[in-house]
Amino acid sequence: MTAKPFHLGWFTNFTSDEWNGPFSNGGAPWDGKFYVEMAQSLERACFDYIMFEDKLAISESYGGTAEISLKHALGFSPKHDPVPLAALISGATKNIGIVATMSTLSYHPFLLARMTSTIDSLAGGRFGWNIVTSAENAAAQNFGMDALPPRELRYEMADEYMDVCYKLWNSWEPDAVVRDRASGTYADFRKVHTVNFEGKFFKCRGPLNTVRSPQGVPALVQAGGSPKGRDFAAKHANAIVAVAPGIEKMKEYRDDVRARAKAHGRNPDDIKVLFLVAPVLAETEQEAQAKAKRKSSDPVFLEQCLALISAITDIDFKKYELDKPLPEKLRTNGEQGSLDMFQQWGSNKTLRQLVVEASGGIVASVELVGTPEQVADKMADTMAQVGGDGFLITTPVQSTNRRTVIEVCDGLVPALQRKGLVRTEYTGKTLKENLVAF
Numbered sequence: 001m002t003a004k005p006f007h008l009g010w011f012t013n014f015t016s017d018e019w020n021g022p023f024s025n026g027g028a029p030w031d032g033k034f035y036v037e038m039a040q041s042l043e044r045a046c047f048d049y050i051m052f053e054d055k056l057a058i059s060e061s062y063g064g065t066a067e068i069s070l071k072h073a074l075g076f077s078p079k080h081d082p083v084p085l086a087a088l089i090s091g092a093t094k095n096i097g098i099v100a101t102m103s104t105l106s107y108h109p110f111l112l113a114r115m116t117s118t119i120d121s122l123a124g125g126r127f128g129w130n131i132v133t134s135a136e137n138a139a140a141q142n143f144g145m146d147a148l149p150p151r152e153l154r155y156e157m158a159d160e161y162m163d164v165c166y167k168l169w170n171s172w173e174p175d176a177v178v179r180d181r182a183s184g185t186y187a188d189f190r191k192v193h194t195v196n197f198e199g200k201f202f203k204c205r206g207p208l209n210t211v212r213s214p215q216g217v218p219a220l221v222q223a224g225g226s227p228k229g230r231d232f233a234a235k236h237a238n239a240i241v242a243v244a245p246g247i248e249k250m251k252e253y254r255d256d257v258r259a260r261a262k263a264h265g266r267n268p269d270d271i272k273v274l275f276l277v278a279p280v281l282a283e284t285e286q287e288a289q290a291k292a293k294r295k296s297s298d299p300v301f302l303e304q305c306l307a308l309i310s311a312i313t314d315i316d317f318k319k320y321e322l323d324k325p326l327p328e329k330l331r332t333n334g335e336q337g338s339l340d341m342f343q344q345w346g347s348n349k350t351l352r353q354l355v356v357e358a359s360g361g362i363v364a365s366v367e368l369v370g371t372p373e374q375v376a377d378k379m380a381d382t383m384a385q386v387g388g389d390g391f392l393i394t395t396p397v398q399s400t401n402r403r404t405v406i407e408v409c410d411g412l413v414p415a416l417q418r419k420g421l422v423r424t425e426y427t428g429k430t431l432k433e434n435l436v437a438f
Helices: 033-044 066-073 082-090 111-124 138-143 151-169 227-236 246-261 287-295 298-315 336-343 349-359 374-387 403-417 431-435
Strands: 007-013 049-053 097-103 126-130 177-180 185-187 218-223 239-242 273-275 392-394
Touching: 007 033, 007 097, 007 239, 033 049, 033 082, 033 403, 049 082, 049 126, 049 273, 082 097, 082 111, 097 111, 097 431, 111 151, 111 298, 151 227, 177 403, 185 239, 218 227, 218 431, 227 246, 246 273, 246 374, 273 287, 298 349, 374 403
Parallel strands: 007 049, 007 392, 049 097, 097 126, 126 218, 218 239, 239 273, 273 392
Antiparallel strands: 177 185
């Protein structure tokens, strides 16, 4: 089988860059310049987008305190709001898409629709919203709630939330702004409409008081793991963040989402499923394998990964023994899809084995270790078997350094480009146009 050209994104967050390693950047990226420069490097390599994950609380899931999260400056704390960063990056780039995570828990639909429309205009049509409902009780408590609503109710609320946003984004017709000097008319009031939405959870008069943005509706990204999450993603998303343990499960996931999209009346080819991976690159295969082994056997790395999967799932993994299997089928009101995926890496495996193989449960869809040419070949073979649509590059605990970015942008991507597997130039003006270019 021959792989078709596929898409590339980078999954990170506005958190500390790698601050304590041999090639660290110092851990103070808070003015945004590190991420601006990172986005510029990714743009040079023709990535579709850079995506910033976000959480709304400092996690105390691991061990019942924030000690480990703050000690290691893990991906969830400390962190800054990615939305202003997206605007900053948009002013320093021309082609790459910028995706920021915003929770339906923390914004009224009017505020979110207005903000995303504004940033899409600032970015010239390159902005995307990663839709989350939040999955931590601590986040809910930061917004005056005692606990999160049940997961199924959160998705019901999110569906209605999207209905409000669509009506607001479309409250301005595409040709509402006329700028007619002869009549002195800037916008035609007949083409700007109230929405008068009144649902079970939300009420909004509308219209937006912002002009329609270049994309109208920003690019929508979602990470649906559970059946309900997959259906939500299939209904709304232009791109999906996915993780699955191995090629068979990756293909199963993509086929399932595409079938759900078709059932919602969408063209499945308009939805790009990008699988999270964390390549380990070096000049020789032996060097890459040694590099990966050093990382996975480091006790600090194991602790970081355990704390990270605890934060994601709202389950305290510190209480389980590292060298024994997990109890059967853990459940959570947090991110059940991520928990299910973590547990799928193998029955009767110890927690230590799960962490090493799943790199914290969030990135190891397929192992990519070797030289740039070897990893490029493995990516091509994976996409040929899965059917598409591409990869989201990341790092296991989401902190990164310039060396890692350069290894990908100046090593892996050129190898992929030589094989005709990824773009060598941007053909669309907007993020959505580039996502459906192939």
